[in-house]
Amino acid sequence: MSLLQPRPRSGPLGRVNPVAKLGAGLLIAFPLILSVDWVSAVTALILEVPLMLLAGLRWREFWVRTAPVWIAAPLTGVTIALYGEASGQVHFQWLFVHISDGSLSLAMAAVFRIIAIALPGVALFATVDPTDLADGLSQRVRLPARFVLGALGGLRLVGLLVDDWRELELARRARGVADTGRLRRLGGMAFALIVLAIRRGSTLATSMEARGFGAPTPRTWARVSPWTWREWTLLLAGAAISSTAVAVAVATGSWNLILGDGA
Structure with a gap:
């Protein structure tokens, strides 16, 4: 670890x-x-x-x-x-x-x-x-569950950005386009990473809404914050x-x- x-x-x-x-x-x-x-x-x-x-x-x-x-x-x-x-x-x-x-x-x-x-x-x-x-902020501080859970979902996806960057770098090297023009390569990879992040964020938002996140009814929690x-x-x-x-x-x-x- x-x-x-x-x-x-x-x-x-x-x-x-x-x-x-x-x-x-x-x-x-x-x-x-x-x-x-x-x-x-x-x-x-x-x-x-x-x-x-x-x-x-x-x-x-x-x-x-x-x-x-x-x-x-x-x-x-x-x-x-x-x-x-x-x-x-x-x-x-x-x-x-x-x-x-x-x-x-x-x-x-x-x-x-x-x-x-x-x-x-x-x-x-x-x-x-x-x-x-996130459980404590929602249950004890009474922060809006939609905001807290959305931030939690985004935080959980931060680690994926590192994996995406590594995969993009390996894919570009496999195609032979990562050997020259380092600054230009960084700009292209950053733009591709932003596109992947937006797509993943949209998918996450759709999945959360499909599961009732953001509904006006009171939420239930899988774990009680002691x-x-x-x-x-x-x-x-x-x-x-x-x-x-x-x-x-x-x-x-x-x-x-x-x-x-x-x-």
């Missing part, structure tokens, strides 16, 4: 409703988005460690899945440190580059914020099955992490609301 595919649900958080995982991630991210300070981000990151340990990911899988986060966060910090608004003592200046105390502090806050927001989302959603998420004390516990944990991070930042005087005068 690929490390980039959802794993079988394991670990204490593996069988928690995906809607609760989504809600916990949003509760953690909300205060981190509102403030530009490193104290709240570091506090939230420390408190998130138990959640990531309970997610049931192996260490190698964890690092593979979170590799984009570890790459994007430092690059963002370097960019802000070089080109952020200069304030305080300026350590280096050249053309548009200004490295100052203010830009370095903002860069550090941005790095920790990105990591604190992204890591729990990756860890919690590593074991989420798209069908379970909601027990585990889901409430995870939501309370997310709220506790965010509130504690805000409290620590306010107590230390580092809370810097983006919409405030100190932003």
Whole structure:
């Protein structure tokens, strides 16, 4: 099984409703988005460690899945440190580059914020099955079933696009038209892939309507989306992490609301 595919649900958080995982991630991210300070981000990151340990990911899988986060966060910090608004003592200046105390502090806050927001989302959603998420969004959040199931059907077909691209490439090589003109070949294959996707989407839409999708009558569900004390516990944990991070930042005087005068 690929490390980039959802794993079988394991670990204490593996069988928690995906809607609760989504809600916990949003509760953690909300205060981190509102403030530009490193104290709240570091506090939230420390408190998130138990959640990531309970997610049931192996260490190698964890690092593979979170590799984009570890790459994007430092690059963002370097960019802000070089080109952020200069304030305080300026350590280096050249053309548009200004490295100052203010830009370095903002860069550090941005790095920790990105990591604190992204890591729990990756860890919690590593074991989420798209069908379970669709069931939860429809049954618990009460989103329109037609929209949710249509998105689920489209998501299930994403993997077929890779197979279609591979088959198109092999077919063109078999006909001897894939050896020259790489840019022209990519354009032709992309157009052919779009045509295949439209045809498959039309077939899927017709099949779904033939099975009663979009009918005005109430739907029945093959699987009930559970909601027990585990889901409430995870939501309370997310709220506790965010509130504690805000409290620590306010107590230390580092809370810097983006919409405030100190932003």
